[in-house]
Structure formats: C-alpha cells, structure tokens
Amino acid sequence: MALYVTDATMGQPSTIWIVPVEEDLENQTDEFIRKIVITGPKATVASWGDLNKTIYTGHEDGTITIWDAETGEKIKSVKSHTESISDMQWSKDFGYFITASKDQTSKIFDGKTLKVMKTYTTERPVNSASLSPIRPHIMLGGGQEAMNVTTTGAKQGKFEVRFFHLPFEEEIGRVKGHFGPINTLAFHPDGRSFASGGEDGFVRLHHFDEDYFTFKYEEETLE
C-alpha cells in the first residue's frame, strides 16, 4: 500500500488517500482503498507507522495526529509545536520520530504516546531533521523563507546543517556549504554519510570523517 496526501485547495479539504500497490502491473488500479478526510488544519507531512497499522500526520498548526490506517479514525492528537510541521522522520525501529517545524524547533516524539522526549531549539525555521542510525546524534537544517534571505548573513555558505547530541540536546557541530535554505536532509541507512538538498538547487553528499564515529562525551563512557 502507499499513501499520499492532497492539499486543502480548490474547495477540497486536506485528505489522506491509501492506495494499493500491486506486484503485478497488470492488476494495478487507480482506485483507493480508503481515504481519511482531515478536518481542521491541513496535513503538511504524513508517514506510515509501524506494521501498517497507523498513519502519522503533521499539520499546518503544529499538531501531530495518529490515525488508524484500517478504520480511518483519529487515535490521538497532540499540539506541541506552535507552527507548521515541515518534516517527520522515524527511527529505524519505529519507536520514536523526529519532527522539524517552522517554529524554529525540532522535537523527538515517542511513537506510541506522542510524548515529547527531546527538544532542539534554533534561531531559524527548521525544514528538515533526521536521526542517525548508528550514533546518538540528530541533524537539522532550515533557514529563512526564501523571500527573507537577504536579511540574513550574506556570507557564502551561511546555511548550515547543525548536528546535535541527541540525549544532551547540545549542538556538537555544523556543516556549511549551502547558500540557500536547506529543505531536506537524510542520513544514509548505514549512518556513514548524509545527503542535503537546498533552495539553492544543490544536493550535497557528505561523508563523515573517521573521528565522527569515535568521538564521545566523557559521560557516555561512564557507567
């Protein structure tokens, strides 16, 4: 199955559509299995929860909602962010996910309870956030709206990907290079590199140095 989300436009409400994906192309139809109409602020991001049982959406007002994928009913909803959600990425084991929001913060939510586990604050709207598969780090990227770009630092490459230590919520490093706001980020599944895409039209592939994998806070090694 696949899901896609339609926007609240042309008089239509924001809706999640669930469609079948057939192994055999011949059997593919364009009929949908189910649709979930979203009342209230429109959905800006959506993803499947674990085991195809649930669908998670992020909304324009900062709300996160869990839907039952089979019945289309709203299971739970929480408003922790104050502005639109731009991205939502799961951890490898579907226990928690990280969100990126225009309210200049990024948060880690527990998948079942939607409790906020961690918060990372920056001074710019966050457009994308990703969890490292192998280290206790997260990365964020963002930047001002394209129309406000001239008011920020004009230096080249001022738009940075920022790395935070996940449990300590402290910034550990930045990677410069983009000269426009960063719109999307993703760790490679093996955690040894990552990709970033920005408003400047560039996709950058980064490979970590060796000491990225070995550096640790003293507190991580204490028992």
Place this chain on the structure above:
Amino acid sequence: MPPALDTHLDEDELAEIDFSDIEERYRVDLPTGFDTVVVVDNVPVVGDAKREKLLTMIRKMFSNMGAIKDLHMPTDPKTGESKGFLFIDFETPEGAAMAVRHGNGTRLDKRHVLAVNRFDDIETYTSVSDEYQEPEEEPFVEKEYMKSWLGDPRARDQWVMMKGEDVSIYWNNKGEQPDLVHSRSNWSDMYVSWSPKGTYLATFHKQGIVLWGGPSWSKIVRFPHTNVKLIDFSPNEKYLTTWSHEPFVTPEGEHHHIAIWDIVTGRKLRTFPLESSALGQQDGKQNTVKIDWPMFKWSHDDKYVARMLPDMISVYETPGMGLLDKKSFKIPGVKSFAWSPSDHILSYWTPESGNIPARVTLTQVPSRNTVRTKNLFNVIDCKLYWQSAGDYLLVRVERVKTKKSTMTNFEVFRMREKDVPVDVSEIDSNIEVTNIFWEPAGPRFAVLAQEGQKILCNFYQMVTAKDTTAGKKGGPSATDLAQGVKLLKSVDAKGTNQVIWSPKGRFCVLAGVRAFQGELQFWDVDELILMNTGEHYMCTDVEWDPTGRYVTTSVSWWRVQSDTGFIMWTFTGQVLAKQSVPFFKQLLWRPRPPILLSPEKQKQIRKNLKEYSKQFEEEDAAQTKAVSREVLEKRVRLWKEWNEYVARVRDDYERAKDLRTDIWGFDPEEVDEGEVEGVEEWVEEIIEETEEIVED
C-alpha cells in the same frame, strides 16, 4: 425554569441587618452644587446710592476671570446698607477657581483688600472641630539596604535583560550561565533604565514611572506622569526629569510637558512647559515636536539644572527649583551648552553676529563670572565634548576655508591649568571628522574620521605644557602649542562608526553598529596594539561592564528582527559566551557608584595584586569545577535515561518481529552477509567500421 430566589428573610429581619460598612465603602460624595459660587468679603459697606456703582465695579473686575451668572449682595434689613460681603455665581467652576486665585488679596481701594473664597471652602472650614486631634503615628517600616548588590562575595556585576515581555536581572558569571536574581513579566511598557549609580531600575508604565531596587526588588517610589516617554536621572540619583506627550495642566491652563521629581520623597518639584519655538514645529499637522533630550542638563552634584531657551540659559537651583537669582543667563544667539562634569561651570558657544565674532565661553555658576572665552573666526558650527572628569573641554570647530571647502580644528581647553590655556590643533583638510570620543577620566581621545573612502580612527593624547616647553628657548611658540594635542596613532577603522572606551580607560572597542556590519576591534591604547578582532553580525549595541572587564555586544529586536541575542567578550576580545535569545530587546549592565577607596589605598592594592590574584584564581578554579560537576551529573543522567528508553523501544520492536516479517515478506533486519555476487559483463560496441583495401 430556574428556581425562584428565596431570601429566607422577611421585612423585619432585613431591616435589622447592618449595611453600614458597605454603605461606608461605596458612599460617593455628591457634588454640593456650590462649586461655582465664591464669597467676596471685605467689600465696602454701602447704602443704596452707591450700591449699583459698587456692583458694576465688582462685576467688571470679576468678569475677567470668568463669565458671571449672578451677583448677590445681601442687605442688612435693619441698617439698609450692604453687609460688607457678596456672592458671585460663575458659569463654570473654573471661573470660580480663577476668581479665588486672582481676586483674593486684590486691593479695591485704600481701606479694602478683598478676600475671595469658594463657598464650599467656607462651609468646610467652619465645620472643622475645635479640638486638636493628634495625627496617628505610622509604624516604622525599615527600608531595605539599597546597595546590597555591591556586597556580592564574588564581586560580580549585575545586568538586566529585556527579552520579549520579560525583564530579568542576572548575576554575571563570566562565560557560564548567569544566576537569575529576579524576573518579572510585563515589568515595563517600553524599556528599562538604570539610575546612574545603579541604585534603581526605572520601568515605564501608562501611568508614569516606577523605581525599583533593594535586594527584593520592591517598588521604591512612583511618579505619576501619564504616558511618560523620556526620562533622565540626575547624576547623584536625587532627581528625575520626565517628559510626556500628555501634559500636566496647571490651574492657569498652561500645558507643562516636563516634570522634575525628588526621588527620595516622590514629590513633584516643578513642572515646565516646552519652549514655544519647539511647539511651533507642530504646524498643526501632527504633534511632532522635536525634542532635544535631555532637555534639562544637571550639574555634576545635582545642585543646579539648566535649560537652553532662545537667547538664554535658565539655571534652576535644587531643591527649591527656583530660577537662580530670579534671572536667566541672557546669551543672545546661544547655540548649545554643557555643564562641566566636575565643576559649576557652564560652557556654551555663540555664532558670529554683527561685529562680534563667534565665541566659546566658560562661565562660573552662581557667580556668573567668566572663566574663559575664546573668539573663533569663520565658524560654521561648533560641538562641545567634555572629558568625563572635567579636565578638558574639546570644541570641534568647523570653519569656512574657501568658498567650497570647510576645515575642522580642535580647540582644547585645559581646565586644570591656570587661566585655562587653549591648545589648538588643525585637522588635515581632506579628513572629515565624524565623531570624537574621550577616554573616561583620561588625557586621550579617539577621533573617527573619513579620508576619501577610508575610515580612520586617530588616537590623540593631551600632552602637558611641561613636556612641550622643556628644552625650548624662550616661551612656547605656535608650533609648541600644537604639540599640546599629540597624535599617537592613526588606525584603519574600516567598518567602524563608534569607539566605546572601557569605563576605566586604557582599552576601547572600535565597532560598526546599527547600519554597519558589526565588525569589532579591541584596542589597548597604552601599548597602541590591536589585541583582537571580532564580529557580531548586525550588532546594534556595545556595552562595557562598569569594571571594564567585559564587553557585551548585542542585537536588539527593536532594530533587527532576526538573530537577536548577545555575545559576552573579555576586554581583550575573547568570546566568553554567545547567547541567542529570541525577541531580545536590551541588555544593560548595572552601574556601580564611584569607588570609595582613597587613591593611596587603590595604589596599594594594585601593588599587592599578585597576592590577591592567587586567592581569586583558586576561587575561579573551584567555581568551574563545581559547574562542570553539575553539568557532568546532568549529562550522565540524561544518557542513562535515553539508553533505557531506547532499550525499551527496541524490545517492542523485537516482539513484533513475526508480525513484521509477515507483512514485509522477509525479515528486514537480516542482512545478507557475503552473498554478494560480483557480476562482470563485457559489452562490445562497434563504433566504426572501415574497410581498407591494401594494395600489394
């Protein structure tokens, strides 16, 4: 239907209930209705013949003060003559007030001085009890020690930060997290301001200004001045000047926009109107009045306050706020003035007028003796710059050189020397001086100037006459006088528009603030070396702490809406801490009062600094250790908690393994190790085929 109200009381019971306390509380004094009536006493007793004449005279006299509704002069029925007093009923209560104010005490003729009073007043005074009632003694409330912050064992300074609607006061902990002293939301409607010696914090409110202080930050005193917009403290924190768009209306009907208050008692000492020329700029369009603030300038010891009006300077004496000697200083054409920061001397300058050349004058207050004057020729403009200890006054003179060009020179008055000699220094004509900054209490000043496209910062030092004339034959010559102002160094100050000296002198920061990019240069002017450069993009303010150890550069939300916050630097230009604060508005160091130790004691401390340093270094080390221990413990806890959480999540994931494998069709966790097949494929592509027949 809601149940009917059942009071459970019948009429009699209701009557028994005592409502008197509520009645007392809500009782409103009804207007007596006589506030337009005045009683005029000591009127000549007249018979019928003169009655009309007297009434006409009284009517004429009092109709100037307000429109009269009715006049009544009672007659004694026995004698047939008037009783010697009369009642006047005015159209408005204001008319009655004017009559009392202006009529009372006026002489009617040789034998009669009128006494005019409000009718209501006479009622009130006759009902005052004849017995003396002693006023109740209020219990003594001990005031807090206002200078408690100076006793911090670690000698830290405080600063106040305004962030969004919150105002918070912190102890400065160098680079580490500051300790919060007090915080309040919506403490001020506009901004906050410290008093010059750090004792009070002033906050703005719709109703006026409130001063706070003491260790518990309680309200000390309040000044009601509706919609106050500007304030100015006197240097010794005795008085406060306030200005508002909304004026106090005096009984005469004048609009007074400015008030001067006594801080200790909270009394309004005097109010002032704006000078008429400032009002004239209203043009009837908008209420845009150009204000030069502070309009009232204080002498260094709070004894006098002065204001410049067209062609005069009015000096008032505190606390009575009376005009000094009842006479202003008449100075035709006076352009600007300033007090000496250390003596009762007024400095001002007047432009050329008729035969009299332009002139800078120093006058003694209150004697009005001239201390020094200097005539200047071809003057376009002058600006006065006093050194903070009152040792020097630098006058920057712009004069006409040729039809098109102007030139600048500095006239420096040496205040401490006999007869106040003036050193003249001419500035190169292709250099345009933008601003001058004296070193606090020092003999040096920095000049920011533009030479073509370059921006320069020149450091000058006032060299004493002794140095210049040593070894010269005869008296000082013209060139010797020029050596009074010595150029120490000229520095490239690209991107700079302000020089901010440390309050203790010696060090300064060259900064490009507001419209500039926030480039910073940290200079040691004793050694004349650039210690460090730095940058705070879009920096709007630079402030030294009162001890000269730290500098904060900040970006205020009032001017720039993104990346607001501040950076804390050491005086050498090392970054101690960077704090990004959304909606950051201002950060102000709490000023310290002047040092109480004698110069000898200060010298002694400096000599023994090494010994004291040892103790301080130990304290610092212990402090950082304590801080890092806290951080360490916190991190260890966070790490443990997170790992436990991750383990639980992992467990859940594992438990659902079978279900997952069903859905996926395979176990996504299983990685195919070593079963990678390397396939090599050769593809041949014919690019070109040519046939060549080789001849034998």
